[in-house]
Amino acid sequence: MISFLALCLPIFAVIGVGWAAAWRGAITPAMVDAVGSFSFLFALPALLLRLMASQPLGRSFDPGFFLGYLGACLAVFALVMAAALPFRRRAPAAAIGAAAAMGNVGYLGPPLLLPLLGERGAGPIAMSIMSEVAVVLALGSVLMAPGSGLRTMGRVGRILIRNPVLLSIGGGALLGAAAIPLPGPVERFLGFLGGAAGPTALFALGGTLARLRIDRRLLAVASGAVAAKLLLYPLVVWLVLGQALGLAPVWVQSGVLLAAMPTATNAFVLAQRNQAATDEVSAVVLFSTLIATFAFPVTAWLVAPPVALP
Incomplete structure (x- = not known):
């Protein structure tokens, strides 16, 4: 247990540094946004592209894992939304459901999972991003947005096909499937740039959290969604991947750990954009x-x- 704390706490400490820097005014919101944009647009895509391209597609992609993880994700989304519907309208209920099903797998996945499972963890990280970003974000956007669902789906689709993280996953998967090795200078460039993904993403996450303003009332309101995210979601993934599908331990471990990630700030951005349960x-x-x-x-x-x- 001590070894896991020694591995994880320094990573979460970087979030704390970002939070403290923003809370004390040492950095401005614009600086936080710039660091976050660098990580999202450049560092994280470089990391995922290199990792996905460095191994055969069959080693990094498992259809059973993808479908099982996606099914668990959608089940948690639906359960939490259904539990919230008697008390709220559709849009706020969908926002709370998305908060329980969208983990910070992009920013926290690489620094937390790769030290535990090695580069084999790149595939599960990519598949969880596809599930929680490409599917849940799109579904949540449609359920929260007023007006035409088709118009909303078109807008979300255009955003997703330009998403640099999703594009890097797709490009890396194609290279891995074709067994095309990256040239040495390109691999070193991607490794150098991708090495900044973890620290910059975590620092920006802390700075973003410092902007959130909540009160004690919201603790009780949010407790159900937090329990669903950190307890129910990993449990459902373990049951689906390990007990129902009987996947190899590495896939089950990866899925449970990814499901145990805290809620992504993307869920807050989505709720804010649609003015739905933003505080919650x-x-x-x-x-x-x-x-x-x-x-x-x-x-x-x-x-x-x-x-x-070490």
Whole structure:
């Protein structure tokens, strides 16, 4: 257990540094946005492209894992939304459902999963991003947006096909499937640029969390979605991947750990854009991140292989 804490807490500490810097005014919101944009547009795509291209597609992609993880994701989304519908309209209920089903797999997945599982974790990270970003974000946008669903689907589709993270996953998968090795200088360039993905993403996440303003009332409101995100979601993934599908342990471990990630700030952006349960979703993002600081190492200790620290 100590080894998992030693691995995870320094990573979450970078989030704390970003939060403290923004809260103390050492950095401006524009600086936080710039760091986050660098990570999203350049560093994270470089990391995922190199990792996906470096291994055969059959090793990084498993149809059973993808369908099982996506099914668990949609099940949690639907359950939480259905539980919220008697008390709220469709848009706020969908926002809370999305908060329970959208983990910070893009920013937290690489720095937390790769040290535990090695480069084999790149495939599960990519598939979880496809599930929680490409599918849940699109579904949530349609359910939250007023007016024509077709118009909303078209707008979301245009955003997704230009998403640099999704494009890098697709490009890396094609290179891996074709067994085309990256030239040495290109691989070193992607490795150097991608090495900045973790620290910059985590720092920007902390700075973003510092902007969220919540009160005690929201703690009770958000507690159900936080419990669904950090407890129900990993449990459903474990049941689907391990018990129902009987996948190999590495796939089950990867899925459970990815499901145990705290809620992504994308869920807050989505709620804010559609003016749906913005305060509640911001509370879910903040509280799930705080709780995951200790909940994730416990989850890793329960399901992951032993950690060999340097």
